[in-house]
Amino acid sequence: MPERKVTVVADVGLHARPAATFVRAAAKAPMDVWIAKPGRDPVNAKSILQILALDVQQDETVVIKAEGDGADAVLDELANIAGSP
Amino acid sequence: MTTVLAPVEGAAVELAAVPDPVFSAGMVGPGAAIDPLREPGKAVAPIAGKIMKLHPHAYVIVGDDGRGVLVHLGIDTVQLKGEGFEALAAEGDRVGAGQPVVAWDPAAIEAGGRSPVCAVVALDADAAAVSRVAPGSVRAGEELFRWL
Numbered sequence: 323m324p325e326r327k328v329t330v331v332a333d334v335g336l337h338a339r340p341a342a343t344f345v346r347a348a349a350k351a352p353m354d355v356w357i358a359k360p361g362r363d364p365v366n367a368k369s370i371l372q373i374l375a376l377d378v379q380q381d382e383t384v385v386i387k388a389e390g391d392g393a394d395a396v397l398d399e400l401a402n403i404a405g406s407p
Numbered sequence: 408m409t410t411v412l413a414p415v416e417g418a419a420v421e422l423a424a425v426p427d428p429v430f431s432a433g434m435v436g437p438g439a440a441i442d443p444l445r446e447p448g449k450a451v452a453p454i455a456g457k458i459m460k461l462h463p464h465a466y467v468i469v470g471d472d473g474r475g476v477l478v479h480l481g482i483d484t485v486q487l488k489g490e491g492f493e494a495l496a497a498e499g500d501r502v503g504a505g506q507p508v509v510a511w512d513p514a515a516i517e518a519g520g521r522s523p524v525c526a527v528v529a530l531d532a533d534a535a536a537v538s539r540v541a542p543g544s545v546r547a548g549e550e551l552f553r554w555l
Contacts, residue, residue: 342434371475371530
């Protein structure tokens, strides 16, 4: 499955605005989208509840996965959001 | 249907009145907000369930049906790094609706130059699933809105 590994640089981590922006973008994707901390079970990237539960802090790395038509574009957009300050 | 309780005492307002576009534009989800009474108080659980996340300034309770409600105490309060907030429960604890979770002082938040407005958000909910908030004064533990 295509994936992107990205380090979260926002000082609030993947919370508040970055989290909301990330989930909004993921929710628009036609396929399932997953996000995980390395070595941990992935969670649904379209769920703000699950993203907040994941509790990604600044400088932590996440892996985002999706499969199907357009998956690479979806992953590029999500990696860009997660990797933005 | 989930009845979501006011976590703090104050004036219930629309989420649109929160001075942070992440909340006012409904980016996190639909819900309501409370302009809190400016005196030390205890923020309570808006629903019964498990404390899935407990930050000093914000917490998420997940009910047995999997529905999660976020309570965010004040705007930009993550910057306080916990100062002025005291956890009264722990992450993973089961709490009853209305049970105290965090002690805080909205007046101190405001004195520090931040809005103490408290956002209460139904996570992963459709906007249409949340009933309109009845504006006016509420006490902690009273109904704030309904999540159909």
